[in-house]
Each structure stands twice: as structure tokens, then as C-alpha cells.
Amino acid sequence: MSDSLHLIDFHRNCFTITADGNGEHKTFLIPSNNGKEPNKVRLFCSCSKKGYARCENAQKLQEIYTSCFKETGHLSPTNDFEKSFFYLLIEPVTRFLTDSVFSIKVIQSENQVTVINQQKREFFRYYSAEDDCERLISRISPAALSRFTLMNMAAEFVLSEQERTLLALGHKTGRQVIEDGFWYRLAYHCYREYDVKDCRIEPVIDKNSGAFSLHLSIAGKLKLSADIPPPAVPFILQVLMNNKMADGLQVNKDETELYFRIWKKENEVCIGPVVKGIKDSPVDIDSRFIYGSYLYIPEYNRYFVLSYPSLKLAATGLCTVRKVKKEEFSSFLEKEEERLSFESQSGSEGTVALDLFANSQARGFGRVLHPVFIESFDRIELKLIDMVEKDCILSVSYCAGNLAVSLAEIIDQKKKKNRFILTDNGIIDLASEKISSALIMAKGLKGGEITLSKAALLQLRGTSLSTRIHGEEKLVSRIREMLEFKPLKSIEPFKGLKCTLREYQKLSVQWLFFLYDNHFGGLLCDEMGLGKTIQIITFLLGIREQRSFEGAFLVVCPTSVISHWEKLLKMFTPSLKVMIYHTSGRESLLNESYDLLLTSYGILRNDYLKLAGINFDVAVFDEVHQLKNKETLSFQAAVGINARMKIGLTGTPVQNRVSDLKSLFDLVLPGLLGRESIQDEQYLNLLEQGNTVETHRLKRMISPFIMRRLKETVLKELPEKIEDIRSCKLSDEQQLIYNAAVKERGGSIIEQLKSSDSPIPYMHIFALFSFLKQVCDHPALAAGKPEAYELYSSGKWDLFTELLDESLESGQKVVVFSQFVGMVEIIGHYLQKRGVGYVSLTGSSKKRERIIQRFAEDNQCRVFVGSLMAGGVGIDLVAGSVVIHYDRWWNFAREDQATDRVHRIGQKSVVQVFKLMTEGTLEEQVDRVIERKRSLSQQTLVEDSPDTLKIFSREELVELLSGSTEFAN
Numbered sequence: 031m032s033d034s035l036h037l038i039d040f041h042r043n044c045f046t047i048t049a050d051g052n053g054e055h056k057t058f059l060i061p062s063n064n065g066k067e068p069n070k071v072r073l074f075c076s077c078s079k080k081g082y083a084r085c086e087n088a089q090k091l092q093e094i095y096t097s098c099f100k101e102t103g104h105l106s107p108t109n110d111f112e113k114s115f116f117y118l119l120i121e122p123v124t125r126f127l128t129d130s131v132f133s134i135k136v137i138q139s140e141n142q143v144t145v146i147n148q149q150k151r152e153f154f155r156y157y158s159a160e161d162d163c164e165r166l167i168s169r170i171s172p173a174a175l176s177r178f179t180l181m182n183m184a185a186e187f188v189l190s191e192q193e194r195t196l197l198a199l200g201h202k203t204g205r206q207v208i209e210d211g212f213w214y215r216l217a218y219h220c221y222r223e224y225d226v227k228d229c230r231i232e233p234v235i236d237k238n239s240g241a242f243s244l245h246l247s248i249a250g251k252l253k254l255s256a257d258i259p260p261p262a263v264p265f266i267l268q269v270l271m272n273n274k275m276a277d278g279l280q281v282n283k284d285e286t287e288l289y290f291r292i293w294k295k296e297n298e299v300c301i302g303p304v305v306k307g308i309k310d311s312p313v314d315i316d317s318r319f320i321y322g323s324y325l326y327i328p329e330y331n332r333y334f335v336l337s338y339p340s341l342k343l344a345a346t347g348l349c350t351v352r353k354v355k356k357e358e359f360s361s362f363l364e365k366e367e368e369r370l371s372f373e374s375q376s377g378s379e380g381t382v383a384l385d386l387f388a389n390s391q392a393r394g395f396g397r398v399l400h401p402v403f404i405e406s407f408d409r410i411e412l413k414l415i416d417m418v419e420k421d422c423i424l425s426v427s428y429c430a431g432n433l434a435v436s437l438a439e440i441i442d443q444k445k446k447k448n449r450f451i452l453t454d455n456g457i458i459d460l461a462s463e464k465i466s467s468a469l470i471m472a473k474g475l476k477g478g479e480i481t482l483s484k485a486a487l488l489q490l491r492g493t494s495l496s497t498r499i500h501g502e503e504k505l506v507s508r509i510r511e512m513l514e515f516k517p518l519k520s521i522e523p524f525k526g527l528k529c530t531l532r533e534y535q536k537l538s539v540q541w542l543f544f545l546y547d548n549h550f551g552g553l554l555c556d557e558m559g560l561g562k563t564i565q566i567i568t569f570l571l572g573i574r575e576q577r578s579f580e581g582a583f584l585v586v587c588p589t590s591v592i593s594h595w596e597k598l599l600k601m602f603t604p605s606l607k608v609m610i611y612h613t614s615g616r617e618s619l620l621n622e623s624y625d626l627l628l629t630s631y632g633i634l635r636n637d638y639l640k641l642a643g644i645n646f647d648v649a650v651f652d653e654v655h656q657l658k659n660k661e662t663l664s665f666q667a668a669v670g671i672n673a674r675m676k677i678g679l680t681g682t683p684v685q686n687r688v689s690d691l692k693s694l695f696d697l698v699l700p701g702l703l704g705r706e707s708i709q710d711e712q713y714l715n716l717l718e719q720g721n722t723v724e725t726h727r728l729k730r731m732i733s734p735f736i737m738r739r740l741k742e743t744v745l746k747e748l749p750e751k752i753e754d755i756r757s758c759k760l761s762d763e764q765q766l767i768y769n770a771a772v773k774e775r776g777g778s779i780i781e782q783l784k785s786s787d788s789p790i791p792y793m794h795i796f797a798l799f800s801f802l803k804q805v806c807d808h809p810a811l812a813a814g815k816p817e818a819y820e821l822y823s824s825g826k827w828d829l830f831t832e833l834l835d836e837s838l839e840s841g842q843k844v845v846v847f848s849q850f851v852g853m854v855e856i857i858g859h860y861l862q863k864r865g866v867g868y869v870s871l872t873g874s875s876k877k878r879e880r881i882i883q884r885f886a887e888d889n890q891c892r893v894f895v896g897s898l899m900a901g902g903v904g905i906d907l908v909a910g911s912v913v914i915h916y917d918r919w920w921n922f923a924r925e926d927q928a929t930d931r932v933h934r935i936g937q938k939s940v941v942q943v944f945k946l947m948t949e950g951t952l953e954e955q956v957d958r959v960i961e962r963k964r965s966l967s968q969q970t971l972v973e974d975s976p977d978t979l980k981i982f983s984r985e986e987l988v989e990l991l992s993g994s995t996e997f998a999n
């Protein structure tokens with residue numbers, strides 16, 4: 031029976047019988063009605079004209095069909111075949127290879143059949159010399175009467191309508207193409223010839239070529255071997271496992287990621303793929319052993335399944351060892367950054383499909399296992415070679431663990447625009463923010479040695495990396511002291527200093543000495559109220575006493591604060607010989623001897639050429655933020671001054687505005703921030719666009735040369751209330767009005783006072799005093815035109831606006847008192863024009879509560895302006911921390927009461943109190959007389975009236991009037 035079974039073949043549900051020798055009968059059988067009625071079949075034969083009943087071939091076919099297929103229930107044999115193990119095993123190959131029967135070549139030798147594909151590559155071997163071998167050859171041969179040909183003809187009986195139409199147009203469906211193929215026929219052959227239970231199927235990998243083949247053997251005898259295209263391998267292994275045909279096959283369940291390893295080889299750098307094998311140790315992989323998503327590792331005789339992203343990566347050609355020339359390595363890495371970054375596994379299959387088209391923006395080198403990427407250093411090693419006046423010559427190495435790279439190398443690579451440096455212990459990424467900001471700027475480079483200015487060396491402090499210094503002991507200790515901001519020579523106590531400095535003030539004086547000794551300049555930016563002026567004059571006195579001082583000091587400040595400087599210099603450092611260079615006819619003063627020349631920015635601009643011809647030792651620029659615009663004449667004049675050291679003073683927090691800082695440093699420490707390769711403007715643009723690396727670098731560069739303390743941070747050293755009497759001078763205009771009033775009205779009053787018989791004319795004196803005080807405040811006030819304040823000039827006004835600006839810039843709220851309602855109005859007009867939020871309170875104000883509440887709660891309300899009578903009692907102004915008394919009251923008690931509106935329970939900051947006073951006027955005289963009568967003045971005088979004057983004796987009133995007359999002249 032089984033022999034006769036071998037005579038027939040089927041295609042879909044059309045049966046055929048192996049033709050007779052001459053091809054007279056080509057016979058086909060199709061079960062009727064899909065085999066539901068077993069006895070009804072349709073028969074066709076090429077001899078059909080004689081009638082099927084007479085065709086022996088047809089009868090034989092029907093007989094075998096009936097006895098074998100019908101009875102065994104194989105009514106639809108193709109269905110059975112396409113569910114069979116062999117079909118499932120071989121089907122995956124047909125997805126990747128068609129190998130049409132018409133394109134292959136079959137070579138038969140004594141007991142072996144070999145099949146060669148169109149590319150002339152042998153891919154199939156069959157080891158048998160028996161009948162089954164004949165049948166195989168017949169099934170895969172398109173020869174005239176072969177089984178293949180008959181089955182092909184059978185196919186024509188069972189085409190669907192659609193297939194028939196397509197075929198008429200010259201097309202085949204995918205199913206037809208597969209059915210015509212070698213692999214389909216091979217599966218069919220195995221299905222017909224072997225019982226799965228007898229077979230052993232074994233995947234075999236060629237260790238040299240990586241070729242994957244399946245071996246089929248029966249009873250220990252190899253029957254066939256077929257080479258499998260790599261992408262089909264995972265499917266085939268899956269079929270073997272599903273059917274428990276995979277003895278000894280090991281596949282890791284977890285997905286594996288593809289990584290890379292980088293190593294040097296002579297003049298090349300190699301990048302090779304690895305996976306984390308057992309215990310995470312990297313295993314080199316060989317692209318020959320990648321089969322679709324499966325990766326075979328011979329050492330472990332085990333398959334690993336690549337994750338989807340890794341698979342995508344492998345498909346881009348990175349799965350073989352790439353070699354690049356050393357000098358091209360950096361640009362190679364940069365180009366490959368996206369691919370070498372770690373892209374995590376996508377979620378569901380749906381997203382995987384979408385992901386194929388996603389434009390990933392991944393960055394980093396998460397897929398590089400070795401060597402590590404170095405994105406920050408942990409220390410800097412310096413080898414000091416020499417030190418000349420302003421420069422150090424050294425070799426600098428940046429280190430991270432075992433890795434060390436010289437600054438010279440880094441600079442060299444940066445010049446070549448290389449982002450990466452490959453060392454044995456890591457790959458340095460120069461673009462990483464931490465590294466980039468740790469780099470310091472070098473002045474010159476020669477044979478691995480670097481020349482750094484001392485100023486640039488101080489950048490090291492700001493890198494926050496620990497610094498180890500090697501070299502000759504003497505040089506090393508000098509550098510250490512410098513890095514610790516110590517002066518080169520110790521500082522002794524100052525003999526000529528008439529005050530005691532607070533600790534933080536001593537610290538800044540030491541810092542100033544450090545700058546001086548090392549030929550640096552700097553910015554002292556302490557918040558207002560911390561005594562910048564005292565610190566500077568102490569420092570200047572110290573230079574005079576303890577250093578070989580060459581040339582005089584120059585102090586340039588706004589006109590409004592000249593008096594303040596003058597007063598402090600006189601009071602605290604009387605041994606310094608001060609020359610005020612501010613009046614007309616001043617030129618001759620330059621020929622006299624002096625230690626310190628005090629002048630204003632106006633004079634600096636005017637007398638620029640004369641001043642530029644002098645060699646100063648130290649030049650101090652007060653309120654230096656006014657010089658931030660490089661285009662101004664003031665800036666250029668300041669730059670033109672010759673001085674060993676230049677210092678800027680400001681209470682404005684300039685360090686938050688890097689571009690302003692740049693110009694200030696160009697003044698006090700030229701060259702520190704100069705960059706040869708980048709034009710100033712471009713550099714500023716970088717900063718203004720918020721380039722963090724550049725901003726960070728700039729801040730670090732300047733940090734040694736800038737000192738700013740806030741009241742908050744030195745709070746412990748400060749009293750709760752700092753009182754400061756700030757003096758100023760009358761403007762020329764004020765002086766004229768003042769003199770005229772004293773002359774016209776003062777003379778007769780003095781006459782009257784001197785004759786003891788006459789009553790004291792309190793009314794007249796009070797009226798004159800009141801007028802003179804208004805002139806000191808603001809000529810617009812005396813003229814009764816508060817709204818036209820801009821048309822007049824006032825020394826006190828200039829000083830006031832200076833202090834107000836500084837306070838507002840430092841974020842504090844300000845409380846201003848004046849005894850004149852008109853002055854309150856002027857300040858109101860001014861604040862309105864400047865767009866500064868404020869409230870004002872005078873005797874005529876309504877809704878006092880609301881005004882006070884707004885100052886307390888509204889952050890935009892920055893200033894409270896009140897008349898002393900209305901605002902000085904019974905209210906709470908603790909939101910303010912700066913109090914300015916625009917003018918003086920007749921007694922201290924009244925002033926103190928007003929101050930206490932701010933300095934009281936609820937106040938959390940140090941309260942800074944400024945009392946403004948005009949030198950050489952009644953204001954100064956009153957101050958002096960009142961100081962003598964301090965106990966008397968403690969009485970509370972409620973009203974501002976001529977009676978107030980009764981606290982003065984006749985003689986004192988004469989002194990007040992004549993004194994001011996004298997000053998006025």
C-alpha cells in the first residue's frame with residue numbers, strides 16, 4: 031500500500047499520479063464538493079477523449095485516493111500539510127527567500143544531492159541514494175514529467191477566480207510564488223516522507239562563517255542539511271522550542287542590550303560591539319553570529335535576544351568592529367552620539383512600529399561600556415616651574431581617578447576643535463559643562479608648559495576642585511599664599527587709624543592688601559551701610575604706613591559725596607594729607623604735596639589730560655557702577671588714569687549683570703577678561719543670551735577680585751541700627767540764594783541781638799532760619815515750586831538720590847522724612863517720574879491706615895515719604911530698613927521718634943539711618959549747638975514754632991547766625 035501511496039502527490043486539493051513513462055496520461059483528481067461526498071470525485075486525464083472509465087491511470091489514482099486518503103480522513107490534505115511541523119518549520123524561510131525551483135541547480139552524485147542557488151552558493155544537501163532521493167529530485171525539478179510539473183498542472187485546476195484573473199494578466203499571488211518555491215516543496219517532501227517522531231532536528235552553527243543550518247537525521251543518520259537565512263533563525267528556533275524539538279538549545283529569556291567598547295590599536299581607534307554576558311562582564315560579539323533579533327555567543331553556546339532599540343542599532347551597521355584614524359576619533363564620536371546614546375526599550379508593539387519613524391534626539395554615550403566617559407574632574411595638579419613678576423609658568427594636569435590629562439593637551443585638542451580626548455582610563459568630553467567650566471584660560475603654551483597670569487591662576491580657586499601643587503618649596507608656598515588670598519607681607523596694626531574696624535572690615539582690608547601685593551585690582555561691592563569708605567581709607571593708610579608707596583592715591587567720586595569722604599578722612603585717618611581737587615583755580619594744587627587727591631567724576635572728565643599725566647599708586651573709583659558704559663568720557667578718562675592698582679566701590683549688586691561686570695573689570699583689571707579670539711561684542715552676546723558655561727566661567731574668573739558682603743551675613747557684627755550723618759555742599763545756585771538771604775536779613779537781626787536791651791526777635795529769626803533750611807533742601811522748595819524741581823540744582827538732592835538709588839537697587843524699602851510738606855511733594859514728583867512705587871503721608875493725608883498698609887504689604891511700593899510731624903508718630907513702618915532724614919529737626923528726640931517707626935519690634939533687618947546735612951550752613955551750626963545741649967533737647971517739643979528757638983540763648987543765636995554768615999562768605 032505504502033508503495034502505491036508514493037505514486038501520488040497533491041497540490042491544494044487536487045491529486046495527481048506519477049505519469050507513465052511517455053506522458054500520455056497526465057491524470058488529476060479533485061474531490062467533489064470539497065470532499066464532503068467521498069464517493070464523488072471529478073477526474074481529468076490528458077487522454078480524456080477516450081472517457082475516464084477506460085483510463086487505467088485515472089482508475090488507479092481514484093483507487094489509491096479512496097483507500098488511503100478518503101479512509102484515513104485526509105479529505106483536505108493541504109490543510110493538514112500546512113498545519114504540520116515541517117511546514118511550520120520551513121515556512122519562515124519562505125518569508126526571506128523564494129529560491130524558485132526554476133532558478134536553482136540540483137547536482138546529484140553517488141549518494142548525495144546538492145542544491146545551488148542563483149548566486150551559485152550551495153545551501154542544501156541531501157544524503158540518500160534510495161527512492162526517497164529520486165522523489166525529492168522529482169519534486170524540486172521542473173523537468174517535463176516530474177512530480178513538480180504535474181503538481182504545477184494540478185495547481186491550475188484549483189486556482190481561485192481571483193488568481194485566475196491575475197494570472198491572465200501575468201501576475202502571481204504571494205501564495206503561488208511560495209508554492210512554486212524550493213522551500214515549500216522541501217517541506218512537502220518531508221511531510222510526505224518522514225514521521226516527525228522518528229526525526230531529530232538540530233540547529234548547527236559554522237564557527238567560521240556563522241552560517242546557520244538545520245540538520246535532520248533519522249536513526250542517527252544524517253538525512254539532510256539546509257542553510258537558513260539569518261533573519262529566519264529566530265522563528266525557526268521558536269518553532270523547535272514550541273514543538274519540544276530543541277534539545278540543549280539555550281536562549282536567554284531577558285532581552286539584552288547592545289553596548290560598545292573602545293580601544294586603541296596602533297594609529298587607529300576601534301569601536302566594537304559587546305553585550306553584558308554572565309555576571310555583567312562584557313563579551314565581544316561578532317556580527318556573523320547575529321540572526322535577526324538573536325545573538326549567538328559561542329563561549330556560552332547560548333542565544334541572547336536583542337532589545338528592539340539594540341536591534342535597530344545593529345541594523346545600522348554598528349555591530350561590526352569599526353576602525354577610525356586617531357585624529358578622526360573625536361569627530362566620529364560626535365557624529366555617532368545619537369546612536370551611541372542609550373535609547374530605552376519602547377513599550378507596546380504599537381509604539382515600536384511608530385518608533386521606527388520617530389526622530390530621536392538622544393544624547394550621551396550610555397551604550398559605551400568601556401572606557402568610561404569623563405564628564406567632570408576631581409582635582410587639579412600643578413607643577414610649578416617658575417614665577418616672574420605677573421606670570422607663573424607651570425604644567426597643569428586635570429585628573430579624575432587614575433586619569434590625568436594636561437591642560438596643554440586639552441588646549442591642543444580644543445584648537446583642533448576636538449570634543450573628545452581618548453585616554454586609557456576614560457574618554458574626556460570637553461563639552462560637558464563641568465569640565466568646560468573647570469578649564470582655565472592660559473596666556474601662552476610652550477612645550478607642554480603653560481604661562482598663566484597670576485590673576486588667571488586664581489581662577490583655580492573657583493573651579494571647586496582640590497588643587498595639589500608640586501615644585502620648589504619656596505615657589506609653592508608663595509603660590510599657596512596667593513591662592514589663600516594672603517598678602518605677601520604681613521600687616522601690622524595701623525598707627526594712624528582713629529577707629530576700630532569690625533572683623534569683616536579687617537578681612538576686606540587684608541584682601542585689598544593681597545590684591546595690592548600681587549598687582550591686581552578689584553571691586554569692593556559691600557552692601558550700603560557696611561562701611562566701604564572706611565575700609566578703603568584704612569587700606570590706603572596701611573599702604574602709606576607699611577608698603578613702599580610710590581605716588582599718591584586718587585579717589586574719584588560723585589560730587590555729592592565728596593564731603594562725606596572728606597569728613598571720614600579727617601576723622602579716621604588724619605595723618606593722610608588730603609587734597610580736595612574740586613574748586614576753581616585748582617590746577618596749582620597738583621604741584622603741592624599730598625597723599626590723597628580727592629576729586630569728582632566731573633573734574634576727572636575736565637582735567638583728564640592733567641590727571642592722566644600723574645603716576646598714582648592706588649586709584650579708587652567710588653560708585654563705580656556709573657562707569658559701566660564704556661562709550662562714556664568718564665569711563666575712558668578712568669581707564670586713562672595711571673595707577674599701580676585700581677579699585678572700584680559700589681553697593682549696587684553688579685555681579686548679577688555679567689555684561690556690566692565685564693566693563694568694570696576692563697577698568698580695574700584690564701586683560702583678565704580680554705579674549706583674543708572672540709570680539710567683545712560676541713562675547714557679551716553669549717553672556718546676555720544666558721550661556722551658562724560662559725557665565726559660570728566669567729563669574730569664576732572674577733570671584734577672587736570682587737568682594738561683596740550683605741548686612742544679613744555680617745549681622746552679628748552689626749548693631750541693630752547704624753546711624754550715618756552724610757554731609758554735602760551747596761550747589762553754586764544754592765550758595766547765591768543762601769548768601770543773599772543772610773546778607774539782607776541776617777545783619778539787622780544780629781544787631782538787634784547784640785543790644786541786650788532789645789527783645790529777641792524770635793519771629794524774624796524763625797522765618798529766616800526756615801527759609802535758609804529750605805534753600806539747603808532744594809531751591810525749588812524755597813521758591814515754592816515743588817513741581818519744577820528739575821530746574822534747580824541742589825547738592826543735598828544729588829546726595830539723596832544717590833542714597834535712594836543704592837538702597838532701592840539692593841532691594842530694600844526706604845522711609846524718607848522731611849519737615850517740609852513741599853519737600854515731600856518734590857520727592858513724590860521724582861518717584862512718580864522714575865516709576866518707583868511709593869506712598870506719602872502728610873498732615874493733610876486722609877485714609878492714613880490704607881497708606882501705611884500699602885507700604886507694609888505691597889512689594890511694588892518701595893518708598894514711604896512723610897512729613898516729620900505727620901509720619902513721625904504712632905505708626906508702624908517696619909517694612910522699611912533704610913531711613914533717610916532729608917533735613918534735621920531742632921532736637922534729636924523728634925528725629926529718634928521718627929526713626930523708631932522703622933526700628934522697632936517686628937523689624938528683622940539692620941536699620942540704616944542717614945541724616946543729611948549741608949556743610950557750611952545753618953544746618954551744620956544747629957547740629958553743633960544742639961550737640962552741646964543734648965540733655966535739653968531730650969524734651970519733647972511738639973510744635974514747629976518760634977518758641978522752639980527759646981532753647982537757645984541770645985549768644986547762641988548770634989553764633990548760629992554769624993557762623994552761617996561766616997561760612998556763607
Ligand SMILES: [Zn+2]
Nearest residue numbers: 055075077085
Ligand atoms: Zn488517461
